[in-house]
Amino acid sequence: MLHVFILEDDHDQQRHLKMMIEKISREISLTAVDFHLFNSTDQLKLNLPLSSKDNVYILDLEINGIKTAGLELSKLIRQHDELANIIFITVHDEFVYTTYKYRVSALDFIAKDRENIYEELKRDFIHIKNEIQSSNKEKFTYRIYSEVTKIPLDKICYFTTNTANYHSCIMYTTDNKEIQLNYNLHKIEKLNPHFFRAQRSYLINPSQVRQVDFLNHTIFFYNGSSCPISRRHEKALFKLITKRNNLNN
Template sequence: MNVFILEDDHNQQRHLKTMVEKISREISVNELKINLFASTDQLKMGLPVASKENVFILDLEISGIKTAGLEISRVIRKHDELASIIFITVHDEFVYTTYKYRVSALDFIAKDRGNIQEELKQDLIHIQKEVQTAATEELFTYKSYYDEVQIPYKNICYFEANHNNTHSSIMYTTDNQGIQLNYNLRTLAKNEKRFFRSHRSYLINPQQVKHVDFLHHQAVFYNGLVCPVSRRHEKELFKLIKSRNMFFLGLFIFSYSLLNDMIITL
């Protein structure tokens, strides 16, 4: 686990470091690396390769700027789609602003009330479980500058052709991020068979499609995003969604019947 702490008060910084080390021993984190930062500029220079194991613990107010933590969280999320972000601050009036910034913060812990260590412990336990789950997840890998970045397939909604650059495309994720890739749709469609070519300019992940809107000729995703579907591909996409839903319905019925049999036996 790689922990990045942003706190401009050195006493608070050391306290958080000690707290994270203690929690890590309690929950048996195999490998822990803690990085300390006193300014947002330092943190920008020290951003790591994107990973599910990255945990950013941010104070909201840095150098007298009450929203500095929120601002740097946007930079972090743009750079690292997989990381967990935790805010620890006395300025809990900004809790709703984190959603405005769309950084998908894991938690918002107030310094002036509650048990910080216990709340942080629960967060790190959750992250540890996510990391363990991710180890068995199927991941989509792409190159970003000189680094290789991985993102779970289930976190991808669709790819859109970049009309300003025919050699690239834009990937839209479940948390509404738009990430430019150095691959065009033809290359993606050839190499990634699990995606569906719904339109000449769109390649979608059927697993994230909630339903097909035949009236407006578009796919509607679970997170509210929409993208066009050509008329000739609508029925095929609908069949994919229907078969997926029937599979999960069958799995639910089987599980329910099995549970019911167990209860009757008992």
Template sequence: MNIFVLEDQWIEQQYLKKVLERISTRLHLTSFNITIWSSAEELVTNLPTPSVQNVYLLDLEINGDKKAGLKLSQLIRQNDILATIIFITVHDEFLPTTYSYRTEALDFIAKDQDNIEERLSKDFQFVVEKINHGPQPRPVFKTAAGYLRINFANILYLEPNPTNSHQALLHTVDHRVITVTGTLNELEKQFPTLFRSHRHFLINPTLVVSVNLGNHTLQFKGESRTYPFSRLRTKELLKNLKELNQPFQII
């Protein structure tokens, strides 16, 4: 699980870090990475790969801007529909305002309460349940016949259509090949949960089970064939796979 804290006060940063570490121990979370940012600009510059594993703890007021956290939450939600957003702030009068930003925050915790750790612990229990049992997203692709909604878990990869530069071929885990509208560049922007491993491949990273660093190939779950990935994308590929918090082998 990846925790991103936006808080500009050092004392509050250290307090939240200790609270989160205790919660991690209590819930037996073996992978629990905490990153703390003091400004919204820093966090925006370093927005992670979209993932259900991402949890954002945002203060509303940052460096004098009382709505900095709200503005940032809107950007986060546009980029990362699967992430969890939690507000922790002294400005509880802004609670009704959060709904107009349509960020679907999980919780809104006032800093002057004495049950912050208890609230956060319950929130993280919910996040764990969402990760373990939540429904998979179902992306919608445009096709010549209309629109196709498909479970994310059924997508293996996409590659360019050699006969039409404005289309791509979507390969599924059950070996179907579906022609969809859009170039890989366009589809990469439209579906950020997919990963551009190569100029000719847009993959589902959750299905990768092994990465061969010697010949720069990867293998999907249930597939005997291997697929190339760009040498230049090696570091980003490994970072993406590690953030998913699921097992894979490096060869």
């Protein structure tokens, strides 16, 4: 569920923002949105939620005559909630620079006196939805030297043995990148059962398989790449893909 916190001291504008976001939610299929409306910074301070990527703060800069009240509050919010998205809506364009000076990592800064508030909010909520969906996807974690990296499983096509170093392998991604990993296929297979051993030197992601050519013993992926499959593994792969397709239908 998405939790939207609106800080606006004008009740009409507060209701208007809520109605716009409700309409946007329907248009982009956000099935659950929980609204929290505030007309003072003190009210919102007393109702700050637990830190979450599902929190969205829409703040007016000027509250009860204090032009920087929203900015001051945003610093507190960011200290309390590093994962949330913050959107400023105000007539004070001169505070754009100040927003970045306060280093609150605001997602957007929307001027009230423009006619495209709805379009800009919609763009922001599409971005938020995509970010949440991406973060919720199951990921493959790997280490390159001291850096730990995570990549969604659905971004991986296959792994193949590195012929120059049999203690490592090469990961091929859906956007045609080649990433060398300091793991052999056996270790990856053991750590993540999602992948399928298509051939001695190939470990594939079944969810990225578009077609299997059983005559030529070749797997084709959605991104256009391909790899071989051994005869003895074809039947197991066919069952796996069939089961996946049945679950998705």
